[in-house]
Amino acid sequence: MVQLVHGGDIYSYIENHPNGVLDFSANINPQGLPWGVKKAIISALENSANYPDPLCRELTAAIAQSENLPPAYILCGNGASDLIYRLVYAVRPQKALVTAPAFEEYEQALTAAGCEVKHHLLQENEEFLLTQRILDDLTDDVDILFLCNPNNPTGQPISQTLLKKILQYCRQHKILLALDECFCDFLDDPDEYTMSEFLSGYDNLFLLRAFTKMYAMAGLRLGYCLCSNHALLDKMYLCGSPWGVSNIAQAAGVQALREKEYITRTKTIISQERAYLRAELCRLGCKVYGSHANFIFFRPHISNLSSKLEAKGILIRNCGNYKGLTGEFCRIAVKSHNDNIKLICAMEEFALCP
Template sequence: MIKHKDHFHGSDLEKIEEVYGIKKENITSFSANVNPLGISPKLRSSLIDHIDAITSYPDREYTSLRRRIGAYVGAPVESILVGNGSTELISLFIQMEHPKKALILGPTYSEYEREISLGGGTSLYFPLKEEDDFVLDLSAFKAALNESIDLLVICNPNNPTSTAISQDVMRKILDECKRFDIFVMVDETYVEFAPDAAAVDSIPLTRFYNNLVVLRGVSKFFASPGLRLGYAVTGNADLLKYINTHKNPWTINSLAAVAGELMFSDNEYIQETRELIDSERTRCYEEMKTWGTVKVYKPTANFMLVKILKPGVDADDLFEHAIRRGLMIRNCSTFPFLDERFFRFCFMSPEKNTELLECLRELL
């Protein structure tokens, strides 16, 4: 049995291979939350035609890429900053803001707290409560805001709960944060998977709030974590000017820049992804809702959080049971406020999802 300290991340396939003797090529990762369709066909067929891009430096301003992103997200090109993955941009904005005290909605991705700590800041968590199905209680949250907080960090839709804050609610949060001079960083890594992405999207709010930055990347929706391509949108011109003055030039390579332009314009792939995830999300949620041995939380993203109710079975047991069949789920007990009864899995192809459901049912 694996120990708590040995829990695996979705990218830890080499470790899985070493510990379990299963070739990583034979593992289906329901833990990585990556689009099961793989990379954009337009990107796959066209990238080789642009291979000569590596013979010269990228445009320092990444003008063409930023223009394509602007068209994709509906934002002016001057409000867009690109970086070496959204993780680099998280680090960059936290370094620029240099918060002494940050508030994070949790349970959530651990990188926020880590970056804040590296800068000498302190992180507090506002818990999304299990009794509320991990949906934000706006009144209680607003009451927790005060002038001692410099930075608010929100993952939306949130990992691992798969719950989301609507644009209308986000506007109320931003209004309250303006009162206390709190800067808000919204990580929208999973927003494109949402059933109604426009209802969750905070990028339109950057036109009206200068205390907001929205971060996105291509790792999950476009199945391209190896490209390390991320982007940020903010209406704060002074902040953009400061970052562009201080950041390293050429933060992304020429091929990643070209790849971004290709994938953001692959409308057929984008639509096919949304249809697949929407169908499988509904199917998996509705089926597991009927199981008396689990509690499922209604998902907004491309993954679902599940609580085990069956006595004598925990997330370690399920992980062990599934990985022996080459199916990798995520034990969520390393997230704040969650314990060994919680696990998460993302939606893959219909066949693989059926295989996982049958595997889980064997133990549950």
């Protein structure tokens, strides 16, 4: 049987608990899908009899305007995961370097393509921060490096200064840098971390973005990548279905990029609730690391926290299946204040009666 490795699997839980679940395991915008996007989805249903635009022309133009980049730099896909697989099958690397811990999909895609995967271990005594030590692991036989900024599950960002050093080193050694920026917009100052301004000067730089987290569109499946290497994007296009992005997802993406007030509210909510959760977890005796995005990475105050919360109808992400971590570490999404209070109250009960 297939082993599921990601958060957000509410369906397995609901099979045995029909009364519902409070899901902190998936890092989704607590505001939910914007109302304007809902209306765009309903309108797009009228076009369901037609095949979707295989080139995503209207959506690509909207992304290009939003990113201030040429449309030729953009390829849309059926979520970020789809683009990770397309990238790996287009490049066919022999050896890759990924950090540990990191988003599991990088290694799954690489392994599926027959690539050897090396791990760069992030150290707890360094707060799981990426350092210049990674350059030592970028040996001449490495073809591709996957990084996530901020990292998932730690929420630790990588400074632009270090990323520039890594990018330049990768170019000198003919290594493709695949940089996942899906959580970058949740940082307090995303412009200080994104590497989009370097795309035109580095054809070995590949950026990954998604609508999933910021716009609460996980079920619609929509992501895009940015790269100035046109030959690579052409290969990636041929490594997937030409109709991988539905009419509904394309219409939702176009409207989502217009939702400026929604983004402003989101940043305020995330900043306030992230601070609340960090403070409350520390008060309970948890050790919090990083956590600069829309999720909190921590070592709990009691053992078996995820199992105990699940019994109360609350799902969190046990990080035991991340390489480089054990089940002692957990990750929770930053949700609405009422939901966050429910989580903290449940954890407080366990502290009183472990």
